[in-house]
Amino acid sequence: MSDAGQRMNPPQRALRLHRQLSGVWSDLPGWRGVLSSVNHGTIGLRFMATACVFFAIGGVLSMLIRAQLSTPRGAFLDTALYNQIFTMHGSIMMFLFAIPMLEGLALWLLPKILGARDMAFPRLSALGYWCYLFGGTIILLSLLAGVAPDGGWFMYTPLSDKTHTPGVNADVWLLGITFVEISAVAAAVEITVTILRCRAADMPLTRMPLMGWYMLGTSVMMLVGFPPLILGSILLELERAFDWPFFAVARGGDPLLWQHLFWLFGHPEVYIIFLPAAGALSTIIPILSRTTILGYGAVVAAVLGLVFLSFGLWVHHMFTVGIPHMALAFFSAASALVAVPTAVQVFVWIGTIWKGRPQLKLPMLYVLGFFLTFVMGGLTGVMLAIVPFNWQAHDTAFVTAHLHYVLIGGFVFPMLAALTYWMPLICGRERVPRLGEAAFWLILIGFHGTFFIMHLTGLLGMPRRIDVYPDNPEWVLPNLISSIFSMVMAMGFALFAFDIILQRFLGTHSRRNPWQAPTLDWAMALPAPVYNFASLPVAAHEGRDVAVTLARGEGLLPGAPRGWRETLVVEAGSGRPEHIAVLPDNSMLPVATALTIGSFFILMLAGLYWLTPLSILGIILVLWRWGFVMGADRDHAVVAVAPSLELPLHWQVRGTLAYGGAVATLVADTSLYACLLFGVGFLTVVAPGWPAPESTVPGLWSAALAIIALAALGFGAFAARQAEAGRATRMAQTHALSGIVSAVVALAAFAGIASGMDDPTRHARDALRGVLLGFAVVHVVIALLLALRCHADARGGRMSAHRRGAAPVWRLWQDFAFVTTAISALLVTAQELL
Amino acid sequence: MRWAAWMLAGPLLWAGLFSVVYALHGVGCAWGWPALTTPIGQAQVVILAAVWVGGLALHAILIWQMPRGPSREDRLVSYGAWIGLVASLLTLAPILLTSTCF
Numbered sequence: 001m002s003d004a005g006q007r008m009n010p011p012q013r014a015l016r017l018h019r020q021l022s023g024v025w026s027d028l029p030g031w032r033g034v035l036s037s038v039n040h041g042t043i044g045l046r047f048m049a050t051a052c053v054f055f056a057i058g059g060v061l062s063m064l065i066r067a068q069l070s071t072p073r074g075a076f077l078d079t080a081l082y083n084q085i086f087t088m089h090g091s092i093m094m095f096l097f098a099i100p101m102l103e104g105l106a107l108w109l110l111p112k113i114l115g116a117r118d119m120a121f122p123r124l125s126a127l128g129y130w131c132y133l134f135g136g137t138i139i140l141l142s143l144l145a146g147v148a149p150d151g152g153w154f155m156y157t158p159l160s161d162k163t164h165t166p167g168v169n170a171d172v173w174l175l176g177i178t179f180v181e182i183s184a185v186a187a188a189v190e191i192t193v194t195i196l197r198c199r200a201a202d203m204p205l206t207r208m209p210l211m212g213w214y215m216l217g218t219s220v221m222m223l224v225g226f227p228p229l230i231l232g233s234i235l236l237e238l239e240r241a242f243d244w245p246f247f248a249v250a251r252g253g254d255p256l257l258w259q260h261l262f263w264l265f266g267h268p269e270v271y272i273i274f275l276p277a278a279g280a281l282s283t284i285i286p287i288l289s290r291t292t293i294l295g296y297g298a299v300v301a302a303v304l305g306l307v308f309l310s311f312g313l314w315v316h317h318m319f320t321v322g323i324p325h326m327a328l329a330f331f332s333a334a335s336a337l338v339a340v341p342t343a344v345q346v347f348v349w350i351g352t353i354w355k356g357r358p359q360l361k362l363p364m365l366y367v368l369g370f371f372l373t374f375v376m377g378g379l380t381g382v383m384l385a386i387v388p389f390n391w392q393a394h395d396t397a398f399v400t401a402h403l404h405y406v407l408i409g410g411f412v413f414p415m416l417a418a419l420t421y422w423m424p425l426i427c428g429r430e431r432v433p434r435l436g437e438a439a440f441w442l443i444l445i446g447f448h449g450t451f452f453i454m455h456l457t458g459l460l461g462m463p464r465r466i467d468v469y470p471d472n473p474e475w476v477l478p479n480l481i482s483s484i485f486s487m488v489m490a491m492g493f494a495l496f497a498f499d500i501i502l503q504r505f506l507g508t509h510s511r512r513n514p515w516q517a518p519t520l521d522w523a524m525a526l527p528a529p530v531y532n533f534a535s536l537p538v539a540a541h542e543g544r545d546v547a548v549t550l551a552r553g554e555g556l557l558p559g560a561p562r563g564w565r566e567t568l569v570v571e572a573g574s575g576r577p578e579h580i581a582v583l584p585d586n587s588m589l590p591v592a593t594a595l596t597i598g599s600f601f602i603l604m605l606a607g608l609y610w611l612t613p614l615s616i617l618g619i620i621l622v623l624w625r626w627g628f629v630m631g632a633d634r635d636h637a638v639v640a641v642a643p644s645l646e647l648p649l650h651w652q653v654r655g656t657l658a659y660g661g662a663v664a665t666l667v668a669d670t671s672l673y674a675c676l677l678f679g680v681g682f683l684t685v686v687a688p689g690w691p692a693p694e695s696t697v698p699g700l701w702s703a704a705l706a707i708i709a710l711a712a713l714g715f716g717a718f719a720a721r722q723a724e725a726g727r728a729t730r731m732a733q734t735h736a737l738s739g740i741v742s743a744v745v746a747l748a749a750f751a752g753i754a755s756g757m758d759d760p761t762r763h764a765r766d767a768l769r770g771v772l773l774g775f776a777v778v779h780v781v782i783a784l785l786l787a788l789r790c791h792a793d794a795r796g797g798r799m800s801a802h803r804r805g806a807a808p809v810w811r812l813w814q815d816f817a818f819v820t821t822a823i824s825a826l827l828v829t830a831q832e833l834l
Numbered sequence: 835m836r837w838a839a840w841m842l843a844g845p846l847l848w849a850g851l852f853s854v855v856y857a858l859h860g861v862g863c864a865w866g867w868p869a870l871t872t873p874i875g876q877a878q879v880v881i882l883a884a885v886w887v888g889g890l891a892l893h894a895i896l897i898w899q900m901p902r903g904p905s906r907e908d909r910l911v912s913y914g915a916w917i918g919l920v921a922s923l924l925t926l927a928p929i930l931l932t933s934t935c936f
Contacts, residue, residue, distance in 0.1 A: 206907055206910065297910060301910065308848065324935045325933050326932045
């Protein structure tokens with residue numbers, strides 16, 4: 001143990017510390033609190049509660065589907081409404097339930113289990129929640145208005161293009177889901193940074209709770225996996241709104257590009273959902289088996305394997321589209337191989353139960369339900385990974401059954417285990433006996449009765465997404481059985497919800513740490529206080545009963561003596577304490593930002609494109625305000641964290657959480673740009689409508705403008721470096737000003753290039769060039785804003801020898817803008833020359 | 835954090851190799867490489883196999899050079915390196931086993 005662990009603070013009165021911290025960390029009372037809360041506990045619970053509401057709505061839609069299919073000539077729904085309902089069921093369950101649920105669990109749990117007071121970016125948590133709520137509401141309202149998406153949850157082109165879906169149905173999906181995805185990327189950024197930097201002192205990565213590894217894997221996958229979907233949605237919306245032909249075969253597009261982009265997101269998505277659930281299992285199983293996890297290293301290796309391999313499987317969703325055998329075989333092999341790390345985890349969990357003394361408590365029942373269900377889903381997954389079988393079963397009810405086994409087995413059962421396990425920490429109460437067990441059996445029997453038989457229905461040839469089957473009497477009985485058992489499952493979920501509500505309001509008060517867990521999440525009073533820990537734990541506290549020790553302030557950084565929300569920031573690998581982050585207080589900015597972003601999406605949806613610049617301006621103004629409250633206008637003294645341990649505040653260090661967040665954001669940005677390059681390469685090589693028509697652009701003029709833009713961006717990168725280096729002098733202002741000028745010059749050059757471009761509606765190549773240019777413009781505008789921020793900081797005395805303001809982030813962003821613009825310029829040049 | 839870079843090196847190499855081979859496969863099919871022959875076989879297979887074997891050699895070098903020891907960090911480095919090698923070996927083995935562009 002290091003100094004931080006050895007030199008603890010003297011004990012204080014726990015009640016005094018509790019009052020002091022509660023005053024600083026609590027939400028505001030009433031509606032102001034609802035709108036302005038940024039606390040991870042509140043936001044995490046809101047995410048989970050809202051996700052459960054969407055789960056209930058999606059569940060009701062599934063009951064409508066089952067009612068329709070219970071007879072061969074179901075007249076319950078007409079075909080158009082049926083299309084909307086199955087599309088909404090899938091979209092709600094994937095985008096509005098599963099992902100937000102895991103985000104909510106991560107936001108609520110991670111600071112507790114890692115030993116921190118909050119997530120790295122509390123306002124980003126709140127922004128993510130509001131984007132999720134508003135986006136989800138837009139999608140839901142479309143169902144009530146009768147214009148819900150109706151092209152299936154993966155929205156394939158050409159079905160979803162303007163010709164075949166002329167209404168706003170597809171636009172609702174594309175814009176609403178993209179709005180919600182902002183929330184997912186925001187969550188991914190802050191989960192990544194929180195796990196790497198906001199852990200208990202001296203907790204190295206290799207000793208952190210396995211939940212941390214699972215969530216780290218999840219968040220990195222989200223950073224890389226969500227941008228393809230966002231890019232695909234942008235391209236399809238551009239095609240629908242402005243006729244840019246990315247997917248139109250006659251003009252150089254290809255519908256397969258959509259499938260590639262969608263499944264580049266879609267398959268990793270399965271593991272994005274599974275990994276947090278597996279993290280919950282790896283946390284719960286050892287505790288309820290009264291032992292330690294078997295093979296920590298093997299589990300981390302399995303997570304590593306899953307994170308990477310899951311990006312090599314996406315084409316197995318496209319096995320029937322006519323891809324050459326060799327490519328099929330690459331993805332078939334990868335699809336089979338991914339079963340290995342999954343199996344490693346299953347064996348680790350079984351071994352852990354075998355090694356320990358398992359208790360058949362309610363969470364353990366759900367764990368056993370997971371084993372039964374997920375293993376069966378995994379086995380049918382291996383069957384579907386084999387190309388010849390896949391060709392037979394493709395687009396049948398067999399696939400529907402498989403994906404429900406994987407998703408309900410691999411996510412819902414573990415989440416139910418997690419909810420029942422952590423409910424005492426959430427509400428401080430014990431559950432009402434026996435009701436939960438009844439719910440479990442109803443869900444388990446109902447689930448398998450519904451979906452096991454569906455495999456057979458699929459093998460009998462029933463396709464997915466049909467609403468009537470009058471000519472196939474052999475499908476009648478299995479469908480009726482599925483429908484009956486689905487009602488049993490629905491009753492189980494309703495009983496589960498009732499049980500949770502009873503526990504919240506009528507359960508008896510729970511004793512502290514009811515599971516006798518050694519993890520830090522239980523080293524606190526029940527229900528969890530808003531600040532988590534009155535003093536922060538060190539790694540050595542894990543595995544010991546330190547709740548009282550920490551409550552009395554004997555850990556690090558006791559109380560809130562400065563009236564700020566403070567938490568410890570550590571070095572990513574070793575966990576060595578580095579500095580103290582002062583986190584933002586309650587704020588209306590997140591909800592205001594989400595509303596301005598929402599206004600953009602609504603204007604797009606309404607077709608009022610000419611008004612969208614107003615929304616963009618609003619977004620810029622609100623974001624400017626975010627930046628304004630981030631800095632400090634004077635140097636602060638170091639803070640005594642413990643005897644002989646003094647640390648600086650975050651304003652006076654370079655490697656801040658914000659810098660880490662910027663790096664994580666650029667990882668997502670790089671993924672988006674890489675997918676754009678993939679799109680260019682794919683259409684150039686594979687799409688039938690190529691080569692593109694001759695360009696009418698004056699080449700020399702465009703080349704000159706591109707060189708001017710690149711020179712300006714390069715100069716901006718130099719200015720950003722100089723501004724940071726000269727931050728203690730008046731020259732910082734001058735350098736920031738030159739950065740502003742260089743960005744304006746680059747934008748002017750881009751405007752010149754845009755004015756002379758080929759019509760982007762003519763051919764996919766021209767449309768892609770428009771997107772490449774748009775990508776550069778957006779990044780230069782952001783670089784310009786950061787340069788302006790840096791200039792304002794320098795002028796307002798918010799930079800000094802110790803305070804760098806926005807300069808490091810500006811520099812990072814400016815470099816990225818320069819490099820990506822240079823690559824785009826080279827690509828276009830190569831297209832012209834080759 | 836050097837150990838983390840070592841741990842990620844193997845899977846990253848697999849990701850890069852998989853992407854390059856898949857891209858070359860697409861380019862080769864579009865540009866008619868299967869119609870070209872070399873003294874040791876069909877041009878496309880030869881090119882893909884050369885890239886694959888080169889990648890496997892890099893994996894082998896990685897395993898040869900990786901830090902070894904009893905610590906958990908060293909074990910994770912070893913796991914990462916082997917995951918990369920096995921993934922590259924198995925997922926790209928179809929280069930030698932299947933037809934190319936149909």
